Amino acid sequence: MLGPMFLTHLECTACEGSFSPLGLPRACPDCQAPLAARYDLEAAGAALDRSTYASRPGRLWDLAxxxxxxxxxxAVTLGEGGTPLLELPRLAAELGVARLTYKDEGQNPTGSFKARGLSVAVTMAKAGGATALAVPSAGNAGGALAAYGARAGLPVVLAMPQDVPAANRIEAEVTGAEVHLLPGTIADCGRWIRERAAEHSWFDLSTLAEPYRVEGKKTMGFELACQLGWTLPDVLLYPTGGGTGLVGIWKAFDEMEAMGWLPKGAPRPRMIAVQAAGCAPMVEAWASGAERxxxxxxxxxxxxxxxxxxxKGDRWMLDVLRSSHGRAIAIEDEHLLASTRRLGRSEGLFGAPEVGALVAALATLRAEDHIGHNEHVALIATGAGHKYLECFG
Ligand SMILES: Cc1ncc(COP(=O)(O)O)c(C=O)c1O
Ligand SMILES: [Zn+2]
Known part of the structure; x- marks a missing residue:
C-alpha cells in the first residue's frame, strides 16, 4: 500500500514551497534545492510515545x-538500524573528555550508515513506480544501493570514481549492479548519470536529489536520543561529504521536540562537520562566511x-552548523589514518578512515579548548574499516 501514515507534504529547504509526496518526487521544481519531508508530528507523537518506541525491537522501521x-x-529492508552506542572510556581518558560515545554504524548491512538512507529511498522509489535505480557514489552509497536494489528486485546502475575502494566495487558487482568506473570524482559521476537518466528511465537517488535518503539517515538521531535516555550529547562529530547525515540528525532533533519526545528548547549538541583537508568545501565556506x-x-x-x-546540502548544513553553534574542521589524511589506528588500539574498533577523522578532530578541538574536559562527545562512526583495506595495507 502506498500512502503516508503521518507524512503531509514535501517542503523546499530554500524557497519553502510545498509539494506533493506522491509519485517520484525529486528536488524543488522551482529552485532545485532539496525537498524535506514534513509530517503531522503532533499526531505522530500521539500515535507513538517514546517508551513504546523504546520497547520495539530496535530497527530502523520501528520509526515507521x-x-x-x-x-x-x-519496506525494503536488510535489518538496518538499531546500531549500538558504545562507550569509549579509554579513548575519553586519553583525549581528556568526560564521556565519549560511538554510534557504530559499521554494523549496518553493507557496513555503513548508507544502508539507512537507501532502505528508505529504495522503498519509496519502488512504491512510487521506479523501474531502475541509479546513483553516483564515492563508495559506500553505491554498495548499499546495489544491495537494496537487489532486495527490491530493481536493476541498479552505479557510476563510481576509478579509484573507489575495491570493496565497494566488488560488493556492488556481487549484488548484481551494473558498475561504471569513471575518471574524476563523485561530481563527474553525477554528471554522467544525469546525462543518461532520462533516456534510460533511471531514477536518480543521488544525495538530496530526492527527499527520502535523509529520512533514513535521520533515524540515527532518534536512536541516539533513545540510547542516551532522551538526552543529547554536548558535542556531535560527523564526517561530512554530501551532508545528509548531518542535516538528517538535526531534523530528528526538531521532530522529537515537535512530537513531545524531547522538551521544547532542550539543549542540543554543537554539530561539528569534519572533512578531509584534501576536500574541504564546507570548511572553506564556514571559514569565509559564504552562503554556498x-x-x-x-x-x-x-x-x-x-x-x-x-x-548539495551546503546551505542546509551551514544553517545547522550556525543554529547549533557548531563549526567545520579539516583533517589531513596522515592524521586521520593515524587516528583510525589509535581508535583500533585503544578500543578494539576498526572504523573507516572517515571515522578516524572524527577522532583526530576531537583531539584537535580538545587541544584548542573548543571542546571542554567536562563534555560528552558523540562520534557518528559512519562506516567499517574493513571496506578500506588498501588504506591500511
Ligand atoms: C563512511 C562514510 N562516512 C561519511 C560519509 C559522508 O556522508 P554524508 O554524505 O552524509 O555527508 C560517507 C559518504 O560516502 C561515507 O561513506
Ligand atoms: Zn524551492
Missing part, C-alpha cells in the same frame, strides 16, 4: 510513524566518503 511509507510491511560551498581544485583523500567537492 515518522517515515514516509504507510505500511512498513512493504565552492568546489576545491584537486579534491583528494583516502577517506573516500569525504571526497565530495560539490555538496
Amino acid at each position: 510513524e515518522v517515515l514516509p511509507l504507510a505500511d512498513p510491511s512493504h 560551498a565552492t568546489a576545491p581544485a584537486n579534491p583528494h583523500t583516502c577517506a573516500a566518503g569525504l571526497r565530495v567537492p560539490t555538496p
